[in-house]
Amino acid sequence: MKPDEIVVGVDAAWRRSGALDWGLHEARLRRRPLRAVHVVDESLRSDDFAPIRLDGQVVRPSPIPRNDRRLVDELEEYLAGADPALDLAADLMIGAPGHRLAERSASAGLTVVGRRGIGGFARLLIGSTSESAAVHGDGPVVVVPNGWQPAKHASAPIVVGVDDHDQNDAALEFAFEMAAVHHVPLWLVHAWEVPAPYTWNAPVANGMREQWEQAARQWLDTVAEQWHQKHPDVDLRHELRQSHPVVALLDAADATGTQLIVVGGRRHRLPGLMIGSVARGVLHHATVPIAVVHEHRATEPNPGQ
CATH class of the missing domain: 3.40.50.620 (HUPs)
Known part of the structure; x- marks a missing residue:
């Protein structure tokens, strides 16, 4: 191949x-x-021939x-x-x-x-x-x-989700490549939420909301600037949303009329946990094409080294 x-x-x-x-x-x-x-x-096949022995094994x-x-x-x-x-x-x-x-x-x-x-x-x-x-x-x-x-969607933009907890490089590289090949804008979407310990403490949460939003915006601005320097020919736009990441990506897809949502894939090394909850959530609810972008296994670091 x-x-x-x-x-x-x-x-x-x-x-x-x-x-x-x-x-x-x-x-x-x-x-x-x-x-x-x-x-x-x-x-699903039921038309097998009779078993035979091959190299000491029954097949x-x-x-x-x-x-x-x-x-x-x-x-x-x-x-x-x-x-x-x-x-x-x-x-x-x-x-x-x-x-x-x-x-x-x-x-x-x-x-x-x-x-x-x-x-x-x-x-x-x-x-x-x-x-x-x-x-x-x-x-x-x-x-x-x-x-x-x-x-029918050839001129529609690409949407890629980015977060501040995991590696985004593979998903971002693919998203920029797609935007360049298709000659369409690329939207970087980042979602932030009130930290879980504060969801039940509205007075404190309201007092901290502006600070949390500013930190999220600064992080997104930095990521957008870094990647725009790598791909200056791509029409890059970015958006911050206060929402669950799955909802943020789906809403951004609807708002932009995107032709493709791009999310990072592999998050865990344990069998059955190969993608994160955001990728899985978008995978189950998106009505447009979605690209789940994994880091190639050959390039992943060996935890034993």
């Missing part, structure tokens, strides 16, 4: 999903190769279902007519879809999944495969709502 490759996870509902169109739009802008990856869910070989092969053929045909000048192809993998896409993201420049596939319940805002890929992926993983048409 090429390190600048765009990987798009697809299933039988790919024509209704906005993921492939979003990925193709990005591939055209960046002139990057794209792979549409369909993962055959091994847990159960399975054929690729005909419908899945046909799906890949359809994808190849669609991609062949999408842009002859680009390197576009379809791949087939076997395994747990979310897990395999997260694995594939480690060597991709960008991974894209649809918000919901053909499985699950209608009331779920995000499918399990998409959530797994976004939570456990490596590098930037973009989750695209079904039916999203990127061309």
